[in-house]
Every structure is written in C-alpha cells, then in structure tokens.
Amino acid sequence: MSKPSLLSSQLRYGAVAQAFHWLTVLLVGVAYLLSPGGREERIYSAAADSARTLHESAGILLFALVLLRILWRAFDPAPEGARMEPWMKLAAKAAHWGLYALLFAIPLTAIAGAWLEAHPLTLLGIGDIAPMLAPDHALGAAIANIHTILGNVIIWLAGFHAAAALFHHYWLNDDTLRSILPTWKAAPVLGASAKELSQYRRNAP
Numbered sequence: 001m002s003k004p005s006l007l008s009s010q011l012r013y014g015a016v017a018q019a020f021h022w023l024t025v026l027l028v029g030v031a032y033l034l035s036p037g038g039r040e041e042r043i044y045s046a047a048a049d050s051a052r053t054l055h056e057s058a059g060i061l062l063f064a065l066v067l068l069r070i071l072w073r074a075f076d077p078a079p080e081g082a083r084m085e086p087w088m089k090l091a092a093k094a095a096h097w098g099l100y101a102l103l104f105a106i107p108l109t110a111i112a113g114a115w116l117e118a119h120p121l122t123l124l125g126i127g128d129i130a131p132m133l134a135p136d137h138a139l140g141a142a143i144a145n146i147h148t149i150l151g152n153v154i155i156w157l158a159g160f161h162a163a164a165a166l167f168h169h170y171w172l173n174d175d176t177l178r179s180i181l182p183t184w185k186a187a188p189v190l191g192a193s194a195k196e197l198s199q200y201r202r203n204a205p
C-alpha cells in the first residue's frame with residue numbers, strides 16, 4: 001500500500017484534492033435534496049424557512065469550498081490519469097470543466113435571483129444578508145429559474161461523470177476511480193498481491 005500524500009502525484013489525486021472532491025459531492029447532494037420548489041410565496045414562506053436556510057447554507061459553503069479548491073488546484077495540478085483514448089480524455093476534461101462552471105454559476109444565479117427579487121440570503125450561523133442589488137423582480141425571477149435549471153443539469157452531468165468513473169473501474173479496469181479514493185484503495189506498489197501488481201502494471205505510464 002502506498003503512503004497517503006497531501007499533494008497529487010502523476011497517478012493519484014492527493015489527500016487535499018480528494019477531500020475537496022468528496023466534500024463537494026456531499027454538499028451538492030445535500031443542497032439538491034433540500035432544494036426549495038414551488039411558487040415564490042411558498043419558497044419564502046415561514047413553513048419553508050428552515051429547509052431553504054439549509055439549502056442556501058449548504059450552497060454557500062459549497063461555493064466557498066469551490067473557490068478554495070480552484071486555488072489549491074493552481075498550486076497542486078491534477079494527475080495525468082490512466083492511459084486512455086484521446087476522445088475519452090477530452091470527454092473527461094469537458095465534463096470536469098462543465099462541472100466547475102456549474103459549481104460557479106449555480107450559487108451566483110441563486111444569489112443574484114434572490115437579491116433582485118428583494119429577498120435576503122439566510123445562512124446558518126450568520127443570519128440574513130440583505131440584498132446588495134437594486135430590485136428588479138422580473139429579472140430576478142428569470143435568473144432564479146436559470147438557477148433551478150442549472151441545479152438539475154449538474155445532477156445529470158455528475159451522474160454521467162460518476163457512471164463514467166464506474167465504467168473505468170469495473171469495465172476498463174483502470175485506475176481512474178482509484179486515483180481519487182484514499183490510499184487503501186490505491187494502486188499498490190510494495191506488498192502487493194500478484195493480481196494487484198499486474199493491474200498496476202497495466203495502468204502505469
């Protein structure tokens with residue numbers, strides 16, 4: 001079993017990048033499950049207050065995490081990944097870019113939509129953050145609608161991305177999924193069984 005490392009290597013994401021990835025997955029899941037639906041009066045009603053607050057708090061935490069993650073990535077580049085067909089590499093890259101773009105656009109459209117509709121953001125432990133944009137209700141409602149669409153798009157894209165990761169793991173038998181899992185799932189180097197070693201050799205650059 002190889003030693004855990006905070007930084008990424010040529011083959012694997014480091015522990016920090018892995019923690020960012022899986023916390024992102026958790027927070028997107030929580031935000032989606034708690035997403036407030038229906039008419040504006042219902043979304044901002046007292047009955048929907050706690051679920052909306054949790055949704056907004058998870059989403060803002062996620063936004064902060066994504067900003068930190070991008071900074072970290074500039075300092076700690078992603079691994080090259082397993083060998084694969086160029087079109088597959090390109091598709092994976094496009095999905096990653098799409099996911100990062102959505103992780104930015106989703107909170108930004110939520111904040112702009114709520115503020116233009118003259119609603120404060122309500123965050124756990126912080127309270128209300130009053131609108132910092134001049135009200136324009138029609139524009140706010142249109143942007144909130146875009147937020148809803150993008151909130152659904154990310155689930156589809158992440159689903160496709162996760163299915164691709166499982167396809168690599170179980171069908172192509174490469175190290176794509178292992179590269180973002182903790183070291184106990186890592187490609188073995190020392191103390192490996194014959195089966196593990198042959199799998200490792202197949203993936204090694």
Ligand code: HEM
Pocket residue numbers: 027028031032035036037038040043055056057058059060062063103106107110111113114121144145147148151152154
């Ligand atoms: C990745 C993070 C997020 C996801 C996946 C997400 C997803 C969604 C979805 C799917 C809806 C529509 C629910 C429905 O109509 O059934 C929604 C609505 C909403 N979300 Fe998010 N959201 C996220 C982040 C945020 C953030 C950061 C905020 C606020 C700071 C926020 C505030 C809202 C509000 C206010 C609505 C109601 C929109 C309206 O007026 O129609 N969301 N969200």
Ligand code: HEM
Pocket residue numbers: 021024025028029073078081092096097099100158161162163165166176177178179180
């Ligand atoms: C909301 C859900 C998810 C989001 C937003 C997401 C986002 C991302 C992003 C942006 C990257 C690129 C990281 C970088 O290089 O900086 C990535 C990599 C990766 N993710 Fe996810 N992910 C999600 C769910 C999942 C799930 C459920 C799985 C596994 C079943 C998974 C497996 C992977 C793998 C294996 C990589 C490395 C892929 C490679 O090197 O080509 N992801 N993810």
